[in-house]
Amino acid sequence: MGDDTRERVKRVATEIGFRPNALAKGLLSNRSFTIGLLTNDTYGRFTLPVMAGITEALVDHGVSVFLCTIEDDPALGKVHVDAMLDKSVDGIIASGKRIDRRLPVDLSNLPVPVVYAFTEGTPGSVTFCADDFQGATLAVEWLMGLGRRRIAHITGPESFVSVRERAKAYLSLVGDQLPVLYGTWSEAWGHEAVAKIWNTSGPKPDAIFCGNDQIARAVVDALRERDVRVPRDVSVVGFDNWEIVAAQTRPPLTTVDMNLKALGREAGLTVLALTEGRAVEPGIRTLPCELVVRQSCGGNPDH
Amino acid sequence: MGDDTRERVKRVATEIGFRPNALAKGLLSNRSFTIGLLTNDTYGRFTLPVMAGITEALVDHGVSVFLCTIEDDPALGKVHVDAMLDKSVDGIIASGKRIDRRLPVDLSNLPVPVVYAFTEGTPGSVTFCADDFQGATLAVEWLMGLGRRRIAHITGPESFVSVRERAKAYLSLVGDQLPVLYGTWSEAWGHEAVAKIWNTSGPKPDAIFCGNDQIARAVVDALRERDVRVPRDVSVVGFDNWEIVAAQTRPPLTTVDMNLKALGREAGLTVLALTEGRAVEPGIRTLPCELVVRQSCGGNPDH
DNA sequence: CTGAAAGCGCTTACAG
DNA sequence: CTGAAAGCGCTTACAG
Known part of the structure; x- marks a missing residue:
């Protein structure tokens, strides 16, 4: 094949928009350049940011991702996993809402690697997860750095590992x-907890570290309704x-971001x-959180 | 091949978990049994329910779906569309947050069918979308059915078709x-609008139809702060x-669900x-909304 | 270095 | 009715 023929072929190829068939390629290489993302987080509150990160990292490698939200029905879950395996996904990422529950x-015993998030x-x-202890430490230290001395902690159900981790960090500081x-992960609980504290005699907290943003929002609302000013008083x-x-x-919440x-x-x-056969250390990988400062804490001291 | 040999083959096949290779199948049939879902709705507020519906409808047909959230960067968008085409998706569903903006x-000029949502x-x-006029009619008629006579409408930016449609239904009734x-789609606007109405002299509304739930939530909060009771007074x-x-x-919102x-x-x-070559009437398909009754309107008359 | 052949795992069409 | 061959669109290994 002459050099100019080669050139012409290439030119025509792009002209007619030639696109190598990934299916045929996959048949050979035994790789489909797809992965599956499984989740039981129907709201997408955790899954969508995670998914955005996955996509961002993998698009450069030509990998696309199947998303599949499974309810709590194991039979339906199996159908979806099978559908992914049928498509010869190169791997699966299983994601959820909490680190102490299985999908x-x-x-x-899948024929492809599985990673958990x-x-x-x-x-x-x-398994990947956020460092709850470190995140909570960040939050409480921030409050202490602002001169707060009576810091309360209103949080979710003690049955969650993340709740216990955050509480442990809080207590240690x-x-x-x-x-x-x-309590629960609801606004109702935030209101109730504030009532509980403020209806009791004795000194009131000058800061509240909340287990999630919904509780924090309710706490801010509840305090406003009691004419307690946020962030001036609390x-x-x-x-x-x-x-x-x-x-x-x-005011908008200062809060911990799990990245x-x-x-x-x-x-x-x-x-x-894992797909490419590279060795990966097993175990739980904990990623650091960071604090996002808005207006619910006041003062912006050097940090 | 004898009948019993055939049986044995089949039995062994299921025993070792034989799974026909969908890639090879696709090479023949020119179908990959995958579709792509493109969206610019990073929160997933619209896309996740839409996706749940797609998955539910297609899993029975063995079709899996690639989800891809594209930002406003056209170059990145093209990369993702190309990635889908490389995987020979059978079709693409483009979805977004409003009916009057393109992705x-x-x-x-894609080699595969595209459907818009x-x-x-x-x-x-x-193109599929919700029937804003009908949904708004449902809401306003509900308020009228409860005996409300001064109904206000606090809504989003007039530049949205859906805002204009909803307002049209409101005005016609x-x-x-x-x-x-x-105004805007924010809680801040809900507060501002209530202030605007209640700081003006003259009769006050006995009902407010809001353009979305965020505005409605802020309206409820703002009314509570003015000691106006929801749903008793408004x-x-x-x-x-x-x-x-x-x-x-x-109280929890009575609100219009877009299904x-x-x-x-x-x-x-x-x-x-479209993938299977069946004829489909082009045009905009409008699907009916329904009213979800909670407690923000009071009374539960026959309906 | 170039070009033809073999083969990935299936299905379809054809010959026996 | 059964069984072998051809071919989907690629890549890899081999022969010239």
Whole structure:
């Protein structure tokens, strides 16, 4: 084949928009350049940022991702996993809403690598999650740095590992001058907890570290309704940096961000590494959180 | 091949978990049994329910879906569309946040069928969206059925078609005794609008139809802060039935649901029909909304 | 260095 | 009715 023929072929190829068939390629290489993302987080509050990170990391490698939201029905879950395996996905990322619960599907003996994010993995697997202890430390230290001395903690159900981790960090910094208030992940609980504290005689907190943004939002609302000023009288910190809640609160919430996108990026690159046969250390990988400062704490001291 | 040999082969096949290779199948049939879902809705507020509907409709047909959230960067959008085409998707569903804006990618001359949902399609394409006029009619008629006579309308930016459609329905039922209050899709605007109305002398509304749930939530909050009781003094209706907002409002919002999951199901079946070469009528398909009754309107008359 | 052949895992059409 | 061959669109290994 002459050099100019070669040139002409190439030119015509791009002219007619020639696109190598990835299916045929995959048949040879035994790689489909697709992965599956499984989740039981129907709201997408965790999954969508994680997914954005995965996509961002993998698009450069030509990998596309199947998303599949499974309810709590194991049968349906199996159908979806099978559909992914039929498509010869190169790997699967299982994601959820909490690190101490499994998805309602068995992923233990799959012919492809599985990586876990925000859900409990099988022994010997790789699992990614946020560092709850470090995130909570960030929040409480921030409050202390602002000169707050009576810091309360209103949080979710004690049955969540992340709740216990955050409470542990809180207690290790603040001590047990005030009881940790465990409840539910709802605004209703935030209102109730504030009522509980303010209806009791004795000194009031000058800061409240909340287990998530929904509770924090309710706490801010409840305080306003009692004419307690935020942040002047009480500083409030949330957890999650869920924009839609944190940014709409009046005043907007200072809150802990779990860097879910970065977590997704890591998970994506890890499943890719496993696909390519590279060695990956198993275990739980904890990624650092960061504090997003808005207006619910006041003062912006050097940090 | 003898009958018993055939049986043995089949038995062994299931025993070793034989799984026909979909890639090889696709090479023959020219179908990959995958479709792509493109969206610019990073929150997933519209896309996730739509996606749930698509998945539900297509899983029975063995079709899996690639999800891809594209930002406003056309170059990145093209990369993602190309990645989907490389994977030989059987079709693409483009979805967005509003019916009068295009996604930042050109989908007009693709080798696969494209169906639009909640985003502007190319001429001659099939587009699915909710019936804003009918949904708004449902809301206002509900308020009128409860005996409300001074119904205000606080809504989003007039530049949105859906805002204009909803306002049109409102005006056609209520007349122009009160001006439509156009603003932004934020809680801040809900507060501002209530202040605007209540700081003006003259009779106050006994009901407020809001353009979305965020505005409705803020309206309810703002009324409470003015000691106006919801629903006793004023009934409030939202739009979207965004659980996380509607259910957490005090009292929980009666609101219009756009049936996004059903919309997704339709879109999925339609792209499948196009893939299989079945004829599909082009144009805009409008799906009916329904009213979800909670507590922000009071009374539960026969309906 | 160039070009033809073999083969990935299926299905379809054809010969026996 | 059964069984072998051809071919989908690629890549890899081999022969010239």
